[in-house]
Amino acid sequence: MSRSVRYASSPLLASKTPVWRSKFIVAAIALGFVVLAARSAYIQVVDNAFFLKQGEVRFARTLTLPAYRGRILDRNGQILASSVLAPSIWAVPEDVDRENPAVRAKLKQVARLLGMSQQELDKKLRNDDKTFVWIKRQVDQPIAAAIAKLDVKGLYQRTDYKRQYPQADAAAQLVGFTNIEDNGQDGIELEFNKQLAGKAGSRRVIKDRFGRVVEDIGEQVAPVEGKDIQLSIDGQVQFFAYQKLRDAVVKAKAESGSIIVIDAVTGDLLAMANYPSFDPNNRKDLTGEQLRNRAMTDVGEPGSTMKPFTIATALQLGRVTPQTVIDTRPGRITVTGATIHDDSDFGILTVQGVIQKSSNVGATKISQRLSAQEMWDTFTSVGFGQKPQITFPGAVTGRLRPWRTWRPIEKATMSYGYGLSASLLQIAHAYTAFAHDGSVIPISLLKTEAPAVGVPVFSPKVALEVRQMLHMVTGPGGTAPLAQTVGYSVGGKTGTARKQAGKGYSNKYRAWFTGMAPIDKPRIVVAVMINAPSSGGYFGGLLAAPVFSEVVQQTLRIMNVPPDLAVKPDIVAQSVRETS
Amino acid sequence: MMRLNLVLLLAVLATALYLVNTQYQSRLLFTALDRANAEAQKLAQDTETLQVEKRTQAAPGRVDQLARAKLQMRPASLAITQYVTYDAGENGHPPAQESAVPQGNGAGPASLANGVAAAAKGGAASKPFPGAPR
Numbered sequence: 001m002s003r004s005v006r007y008a009s010s011p012l013l014a015s016k017t018p019v020w021r022s023k024f025i026v027a028a029i030a031l032g033f034v035v036l037a038a039r040s041a042y043i044q045v046v047d048n049a050f051f052l053k054q055g056e057v058r059f060a061r062t063l064t065l066p067a068y069r070g071r072i073l074d075r076n077g078q079i080l081a082s083s084v085l086a087p088s089i090w091a092v093p094e095d096v097d098r099e100n101p102a103v104r105a106k107l108k109q110v111a112r113l114l115g116m117s118q119q120e121l122d123k124k125l126r127n128d129d130k131t132f133v134w135i136k137r138q139v140d141q142p143i144a145a146a147i148a149k150l151d152v153k154g155l156y157q158r159t160d161y162k163r164q165y166p167q168a169d170a171a172a173q174l175v176g177f178t179n180i181e182d183n184g185q186d187g188i189e190l191e192f193n194k195q196l197a198g199k200a201g202s203r204r205v206i207k208d209r210f211g212r213v214v215e216d217i218g219e220q221v222a223p224v225e226g227k228d229i230q231l232s233i234d235g236q237v238q239f240f241a242y243q244k245l246r247d248a249v250v251k252a253k254a255e256s257g258s259i260i261v262i263d264a265v266t267g268d269l270l271a272m273a274n275y276p277s278f279d280p281n282n283r284k285d286l287t288g289e290q291l292r293n294r295a296m297t298d299v300g301e302p303g304s305t306m307k308p309f310t311i312a313t314a315l316q317l318g319r320v321t322p323q324t325v326i327d328t329r330p331g332r333i334t335v336t337g338a339t340i341h342d343d344s345d346f347g348i349l350t351v352q353g354v355i356q357k358s359s360n361v362g363a364t365k366i367s368q369r370l371s372a373q374e375m376w377d378t379f380t381s382v383g384f385g386q387k388p389q390i391t392f393p394g395a396v397t398g399r400l401r402p403w404r405t406w407r408p409i410e411k412a413t414m415s416y417g418y419g420l421s422a423s424l425l426q427i428a429h430a431y432t433a434f435a436h437d438g439s440v441i442p443i444s445l446l447k448t449e450a451p452a453v454g455v456p457v458f459s460p461k462v463a464l465e466v467r468q469m470l471h472m473v474t475g476p477g478g479t480a481p482l483a484q485t486v487g488y489s490v491g492g493k494t495g496t497a498r499k500q501a502g503k504g505y506s507n508k509y510r511a512w513f514t515g516m517a518p519i520d521k522p523r524i525v526v527a528v529m530i531n532a533p534s535s536g537g538y539f540g541g542l543l544a545a546p547v548f549s550e551v552v553q554q555t556l557r558i559m560n561v562p563p564d565l566a567v568k569p570d571i572v573a574q575s576v577r578e579t580s
Numbered sequence: 581m582m583r584l585n586l587v588l589l590l591a592v593l594a595t596a597l598y599l600v601n602t603q604y605q606s607r608l609l610f611t612a613l614d615r616a617n618a619e620a621q622k623l624a625q626d627t628e629t630l631q632v633e634k635r636t637q638a639a640p641g642r643v644d645q646l647a648r649a650k651l652q653m654r655p656a657s658l659a660i661t662q663y664v665t666y667d668a669g670e671n672g673h674p675p676a677q678e679s680a681v682p683q684g685n686g687a688g689p690a691s692l693a694n695g696v697a698a699a700a701k702g703g704a705a706s707k708p709f710p711g712a713p714r
Contacts, residue, residue, distance in 0.1 A: 078635060079631065079632060079635045082628060082631070082632045083628075084625070084628055084629040084632050085622075085625045085626075085628075085629060141629065164632045164636070166632060166635035166636040166638075166639045167639055167640075167641070168639065168641065169641075170639075170640070170641055208607075212611045212614070212615075213610070213611065213614045214607040214610055214611055215607065215610060216610075235640060236640050239639075239640035239641055239644070240640075243641070243644070486657060486658050486659060487658035487659075488658075553657070553658070554655070557656065557658065557661065562663045563658050563663070567658045567659055568659060569659055569660075570657070570659035570660050
């Protein structure tokens with residue numbers, strides 16, 4: 001064997017290959033490798049941004065870390081509103097094979113689960129050129145799980161949250177509601193939306209082809225969870241108040257009604273209910289008049305519930321004493337040409353009697369011993385015509401005109417509650433002045449433990465004297481004996497005001513009752529308003545006072561306030577045989 | 581020299597493969613962790629759902645209605661309530677004092693509102709409070 005390389009058997013190629021040629025080839029290939037190495041170094045080290053980005057686009061995903069909306073709790077920590085998982089079902093219509101009998105059968109089940117007819121579902125899926133359509137939003141979890149199990153191609157689920165309100169209609173206007181995106185729309189939900197909402201976080205991850213997260217990249221922004229809001233409301237008091245109000249409004253065939261219960265020591269709002277109400281869990285109910293928190297958004301002339309303020313002003317300024325005699329004969333009085341009437345001729349009354357009998361003439365005569373400014377000062381300092389301190393969507397200011405513009409007849413009518421307007425909350429708030437030893441206290445929607453610090457308006461002595469008068473209202477000969485309740489001494493003032501219609505007055509009424517209990521050392525202030533009753537009379541003492549009575553009874557019992565009056569026991573002793 | 585290089589090459593190859601394996605393991609673990617986190621989140625949400633459900637079932641309105649309709653109960657009144665004051669005296673016995681009503685044998689009619697109170701508290705830690713009906 002010769003050592004020379006024979007490339008071919010052809011003699012033409014038998015000539016010896018020059019060495020430079022093979023060297024040239026080696027060099028060329030080497031150069032090729034160098035170019036490749038340089039290029040790869042350039043791509044991987046110097047100019048790698050483009051490829052990094054392309055890689056990321058294919059594998060990296062940004063996940064949103066949802067922030068849960070905070071809960072709304074009552075003063076005992078019970079849930080008034082909370083968000084729960086409720087997936088939304090959506091579809092890519094073109095991916096759903098509606099011709100396939102197997103898929104059709106599944107779709108039939110889906111429709112049944114979602115509580116819609118098959119035609120309805122078909123209609124949603126018919127739009128083939130759409131790449132996205134909601135089938136149903138916020139489906140209950142078990143239903144969503146059942147649909148996921150059916151595994152219909154083209155049908156997907158999105159994590160969604162639904163707000164649930166366990167108290168349903170009892171606290172509906174106060175708690176409010178959210179829209180489908182879980183943003184507050186009304187009530188507390190709107191007022192505290194910022195605190196409740198929280199802030200979603202995000203997280204950058206790499207997902208593999210199965211969609212599993214395999215690696216975190218970059219920084220993770222933790223979600224800021226929504227804060228829980230603890231209200232001053234007591235769920236049980238709220239329910240009882242709502243229940244009693246509802247029964248009264250239904251019985252009187254009234255247009256509406258509102259009730260407020262305030263803790264007279266801390267200023268906490270314990271209950272605020274309105275009827276008619278709605279169920280915030282049912283989205284179809286979320287329109288119409290019943291959404292208004294009437295206790296705060298609707299104003300009316302308070303009528304006789306104003307009289308205690310006129311009289312307290314006169315007492316405070318020393319113009320009268322509780323025993324001062326006022327002659328209300330003959331049951332009417334003329335002020336600059338206009339005549340003011342009483343329900344009947346009450347004869348000669350003391351100042352106490354004016355409150356007890358609710359005499360308009362008496363209140364007018366007492367107001368004649370006061371200047372307009374003095375009355376205005378009192379009314380203003382207890383909050384009439386002032387913006388309520390509680391911020392709440394739609395809370396109104398009411399109307400109290402400046403005293404300089406009061407004509408003599410207006411000064412007279414204002415002494416018994418006509419010519420100014422206030423919301424039920426404002427009236428209840430004003431009455432805290434009598435309940436809290438002469439100081440009007442701020443009302444709180446959030447739970448507070450410490451006794452409230454009030455602004456003194458009357459002296460404790462005047463507050464006590466007025467409380468005694470209010471107590472007489474509920475006693476024999478008063479306008480509201482129906483306000484009495486077993487075990488607790490009460491006091492309050494009725495009001496029956498004709499509703500304004502245009503420039504004059506209609507024959508519709510508002511029946512008010514505002515009072516407190518126990519009367520010696522009030523723990524609660526309760527204000528009730530029945531709007532436009534059409535059956536069984538229209539007097540505050542007849543319609544609103546019984547609601548007050550029942551609510552006081554239940555509220556004080558729930559608050560564990562021992563009764564201050566002797567109670568006739570109704571405990572029946574039975575012999576019980578014990579079994580061991 | 582050649583032999584050393586060979587050894588080094590093998591070593592590099594081995595560590596490289598080990599690195600790949602470690603990376604794989606770490607991803608498996610990460611996936612498991614992520615899944616566990618998701619599970620934890622789901623369980624937390626289930627807890628919330630159940631709590632809300634419990635609250636809905638124990639809502640005063642519902643309990644009141646059921647107690648009236650099914651159990652023929654009626655709201656508690658003061659006439660059938662016995663008030664006792666809790667006095668953390670010696671022996672830790674809460675002596676009954678200041679009763680609003682004379683003591684009965686405790687076999688009074690069932691009281692609805694107390695039933696409501698108990699049910700509505702729904703498992704929340706109930707603290708002993710003065711004035712609880714006996």
